[in-house]
Amino acid sequence: MPSPTGAFSGRAGGNVPAEIRQQIATIPEAYVERALAGDWDAVARLYHQEAVQLLPDAPPVEGRDAIRGALARLLGADGGVRLTDFSVEIEGAEMLGEAVYVQASYRLEVEPLGEREGAVRQHGSYVNILRQDAEGDWRIWRQLVNRAHPPRGPADT
Template identity: 30%
Template sequence: MSQSDYRAEVEKAIRVFEDAAKAKDADAIAGLYAENATLLPPGTPPIKGRQKIRDFWKAFLEAASDPVVRPVFVEGTGDVAYEIGEYQVTLRSPQGGGTSRQHGKYLVVWKRQSDRSLKMVADMFSPNE
């Protein structure tokens, strides 16, 4: 597989993620993760397993809108690829106040599954602020 093939496959998955986030569809987002994946969101312990990751995104999406995800770098070899990118999302204050636009960065490790699909096995993101 060429580097442009890895990038195209990851970018396709990112569009699925963005569309699912806009639709607040945590099930579709969870489907992008391997069954035993780990999510490393800011300020919380690691979240392990697709179902728990789905639960995290369901709660997160209740306060989120207008997500934008932009891969900056994608590289792969064999059955593994990694992606470094930037994101933006509007978040509603948990205290019921206004909203703020969060800008951040992320790192994702993708791994080819037995069905040949590329799934996230590790995902870490953090705000720039």
């Protein structure tokens, strides 16, 4: 299974100081590991308390707890599926004021639970806007996801 890259490919770290680049580069790896484990509580802790998530074909999801539920329904047992493959790659980052904008690409695969058959694959890109929380930890404050193709059912691609 591919793993996320901690290094910044494409447009390097832009104007993001090295110490912040190191901190935020750990977020994709943690996200992938926790999501593949189905630990949606741990994934949710990567989000800022005031986070807003914009997913394709869905209304905005506001707040860490709501995002946790949405992810469990989309990628986990709450939605009758299991995330079986997931990778991300940071393509660039820029710091604007007190926020860091991170552009990345993703690939994922979910398999239905039970007797249904056929994996569903998806890929695309996203932008995470990170801000520090009250403790000084960088968290996902805004997340905008763009699927690179129309929704697909069971696929062999």
